[in-house]
Amino acid sequence: MAFLPSASRLPIAKHCAFAWSPHAPRWPKRPQRDDAEVGIAVHAEAEAAANGEASTPLARELAESLEGLTDRLPEQPYAYDVKTGRARRLVKAGHRSYVQASDDELTGTADLVYTSRDGRRVVRDYKSGDDGRWLDPKTNMQLRFLALAVARSEGLDEIDVEITGLTSMSGADSTPPATFDVFHLAEIAAEVADIYKASTSAETVPRSGQHCRWCPIREVCPETAKALAKIAMTPGPAFPMAVASASEISGAEHAAFIKRARAVYEDALDAASRAADDWIRDNGPIPWGEGVWYGLVEKSRETIALTPEATEFLQREAPAALTVEVSTSKSAIAKAIGRRESLHVLDHLRELGAVKTSKWVQNDKFRKSDDAAE
Ligand code: SF4
Numbered sequence: 455m456a457f458l459p460s461a462s463r464l465p466i467a468k469h470c471a472f473a474w475s476p477h478a479p480r481w482p483k484r485p486q487r488d489d490a491e492v493g494i495a496v497h498a499e500a501e502a503a504a505n506g507e508a509s510t511p512l513a514r515e516l517a518e519s520l521e522g523l524t525d526r527l528p529e530q531p532y533a534y535d536v537k538t539g540r541a542r543r544l545v546k547a548g549h550r551s552y553v554q555a556s557d558d559e560l561t562g563t564a565d566l567v568y569t570s571r572d573g574r575r576v577v578r579d580y581k582s583g584d585d586g587r588w589l590d591p592k593t594n595m596q597l598r599f600l601a602l603a604v605a606r607s608e609g610l611d612e613i614d615v616e617i618t619g620l621t622s623m624s625g626a627d628s629t630p631p632a633t634f635d636v637f638h639l640a641e642i643a644a645e646v647a648d649i650y651k652a653s654t655s656a657e658t659v660p661r662s663g664q665h666c667r668w669c670p671i672r673e674v675c676p677e678t679a680k681a682l683a684k685i686a687m688t689p690g691p692a693f694p695m696a697v698a699s700a701s702e703i704s705g706a707e708h709a710a711f712i713k714r715a716r717a718v719y720e721d722a723l724d725a726a727s728r729a730a731d732d733w734i735r736d737n738g739p740i741p742w743g744e745g746v747w748y749g750l751v752e753k754s755r756e757t758i759a760l761t762p763e764a765t766e767f768l769q770r771e772a773p774a775a776l777t778v779e780v781s782t783s784k785s786a787i788a789k790a791i792g793r794r795e796s797l798h799v800l801d802h803l804r805e806l807g808a809v810k811t812s813k814w815v816q817n818d819k820f821r822k823s824d825d826a827a828e
Pocket of ligand 1: 466471486660661662663665670671672676677678
């Protein structure tokens with residue numbers, strides 16, 4: 455059975471999906487953190503406010519701000535099928551439970567979906583604490599996924615998203631809403647498909663970075679173990695760093711050594727990695743071994759938006775094998791009608807303005823022979 459990241463883990467899985475992949479080590483058990491308990495309590499207040507059952511000052515303030523917002527769906531779970539591009543609302547079955555989802559469905563719960571006073575459909579994410587109001591709703595992978603799931607489940611070409619920070623001290627404060635149009639939704643669908651592929655592939659390898667500090671398997675990840683092995687070889691008091699449970703810690707000095715070493719090495723590794731990125735930017739690619747290089751690579755992605763004209767054209771040109779009801783991609787078109795024929799179809803879609811090319815540059819591995827990123 456596939457083990458897939460839920461919406462709240464997508465920001466990590468986008469950088470590294472190894473923790474969900476078939477060769478990942480077993481996830482260590484963790485006690486619930488205090489801030490997670492605060493988060494659950496604040497979300498419960500927000501749900502009560504949306505249901506007209508506010509009993510605390512914060513929930514009452516929130517309930518007032520929700521007046522006039524219609525078709526509200528608080529704490530609504532969704533499942534998005536990566537293979538068909540369809541999404542559905544799940545019946546609520548306990549807190550953040552997704553037992554009804556199938557193997558190809560990624561899941562997540564929208565804190566609140568509503569229709570605004572000017573008729574826009576909006577997905578809202580609540581963040582407890584002051585940080586929420588500074589986050590960008592457009593780049594937040596959790597919210598991007600939920601926007602896609604809600605839009606696809608309701609047959610929308612466009613949807614708004616916002617983040618509302620909730621604190622008992624300063625109340626509720628929302629970011630300005632951001633809009634995802636039909637192109638953005640196609641881009642998000644492609645991102646989610648990439649994450650699904652990485653989460654289910656035995657080829658996926660760990661990709662370490664700043665995101666590791668939020669990873670559910672950081673103590674047992676092979677990349678972390680490699681880094682710890684190097685640390686253990688450095689001079690100084692020798693305490694084992696590769697421990698996975700409290701019973702393996704010999705005493706206060708050992709625990710203090712681990713905590714100090716973590717802070718020192720994390721900072722040092724972050725700084726060293728940033729310096730290496732600067733060096734690569736100024737001096738060019740570096741050898742990675744076995745004919746592979748690492749350096750700045752230009753990437754591009756073409757997304758196909760199913761405008762009415764594009765849908766009509768594809769339904770006319772492509773055989774029934776190509777499902778264009780909710781989504782399609784370059785590879786789906788090539789698979790349905792053959793690569794050569796698909797080039798003409800794509801040219802025509804470009805003329806219809808249904809293909810958007812996004813370009814960006816990022817560090818990645820590549821082979822010099824074809825200059826293609828791995
Ligand atoms: S610790 Fe880092 S490299 Fe290892 S699986 Fe987690 S995110 Fe990936």
